[in-house]
Amino acid sequence: MRQTKNKLGNGLVILFLMILWTACSAPEETELAVEEKVIPVRGMQISPVSMEQRKTFTGTLEGEKQAVIRAKIAEAVNCIDVIEGDEVRANEVIIRLDKTGPSSNYLQSKSVFQNAEKNFKKMRYLFGEGAISESQFDGARTEYEVARANYEAARQLVELRTPIDGTVTSIDISVGDYVSPGQQVATVATINMLRMKLGVGSTDIGYFSVGDSVRILAESVSGFEAVGAVAMVAGSADPKTRTFQVVIEIDNSTRFFKPGMFARAEVIVERFDNIMVVPRPAVLTRNNKDYLFVIKDGRAVASEVVLGEEFDGLAEIRSGLNVGDTVVTLGQDYLSNGSLIKLTELTYTAGEETKH
Template sequence: MKSVKNTVGALLVLLAVTACNNEESNIQTEIKIPVSVTIIKPQSISRFIETTGTVYSSKEGAIKSELTGIYRLQTNPATGRPFALGDAVRQGQVIIRLEDKEFENNLQLDGKKLSLEVSENNLNKQKSLFEKGGVTQTELNQASIDYVNSKYAYENAEIQKAKMFVKAPFTGVIVSIPYHTDGVRIDQGQELFKVMEYEHLLMDVKLPEKHLPEVTLNQLVQITNYNLATDTILGKISQISPVIDTETRTFQSVLQINNDKKLLRPGMFIKAAILSEQRDSTIVIPKETIISRQDGKVVFTVENGIATEKKITTGLENQDVIEVLDGLKVNDRLVVTGFETLRNKSKVSVIQ
């Protein structure tokens, strides 16, 4: 009787252990791995050649005195005060005037102007007489010579007087104006001011020779600077050297940058991204979602709660994303987080 009881007890224990193991097995089979997914839609992708450098103005001029004279800094009509650093100036605007009464008198401008008028009247008179036979060809030629000499003498005097009015050579901004006390004598050759135009900037870049086939004239360039975190300025390739430097294995190019908002300043260090290739309406995925294996690259997609491993072929890529040429299609649900522990046909729980 005792033996029967022991046998029954053992069977009950065995049944309880078996039931417990089956319950744990069922729990294990129901575990779902949490993942996040994104639905694949057609996108564009671009590849850039990145480089850095310092920008400089496309036009600048240091203006020096061509004469000796008394220094007179002119008033800027836009500010009501003497011209100063940072002032915008127009081409031909008088910035500084040099005064020298003795020099002006020696030009004899009024006398030369009167002499020109007399010689012109005499020439016209001689032409009229020549047509009527009143003067010889020699007399007419002499009148022409007198007129030409008077004309050149007057024009040269005007040119010399114009040097007393120092003007902006082009529209731009004053970036340097050495201090000179108003009323002091300035010697010939002294620098008076410097003007820059930086609505268009330039940058010299040297690129590895492997990029030579990818770089063309007028190619789009995106410009960024650490001071302009939210702004991207556009430029283009304006010049390309066909020669490869034998020491650095690079070729030189010049970037022209549209800086009409004047967000950049000459001398700034910038980053330039040259657009070398672009594709539109293609499948693009984040690079971090790809698992690299010996037999190729794979990603995971989800359908009906099951993760499926997909082998892919990739194409164009940049720093963040990559193009998928084969293995995925539009509207696939790509696993973007939680894929590290997945296996093919793993059960998943999609969380957003």
């Protein structure tokens, strides 16, 4: 009986100690259980902005005035008098072909001209002295003029000239090359003003009006752009391509752009004023609904939004957001409604940045 009482007493002591231990440790465990995780995020404060919807067209730049020089006979290239970038004047010789070659006929026509010139000078003197008749003098003069015309024609075949003032933008042959009739040998263009011809489909031609401003960007080099203006819009489509030709004139006073460059033309399709935009990745889609996390009192509050237009990585918010709200733009994937956050960096719609 005594042993039973002892065992009962010992059991009561153990039970009391367990209750006491549980009572002492419970608050600590409770504290650990309710400790919240703080999630660092970046945010953007919303303000109204104006945005433009643009459409891009591509084409090749050329001089406002441009001349492609072509060979007229089959002959070897004897000399190139210019290099790319040289300024030239109209009628200046830029390339010389072999004058002694079989196709040129230059030396023969020159010899005939020189003889005709000597004879004409002699006959003019004799006519002035009354030694020959007027018809004899007229015959010598005609012979001289024909010989001179033939010589000039033969010289133009071997001395290739530019028909316009401008800059040599390309040399397409080398000394010693044998050119063929019609082969392009050089290009001369004015480069202070350039033009760009576009072939525009019927669905897009309404975006262009004469005088409209156009943004021009080099396809091969980023960061360089110029401003152009629509100079001509065709009233009817080309029957072969079914496109409308649009000509854009470009101020190239910086001379960065060169004829022959491939470029992009951006035109304004529509303008939107006083709208709210956020980076597109900031918008989350859950259960077929779009959400943003808005920062309120140090917490992330999920707000359902309605999206509008998109502008190169930005999305218009038509409802669900107010001017002055701060939305989470980085870290939103780790948030749930009511998450405790720490704002590490704040940007503004206009691009100003503040770090916290």
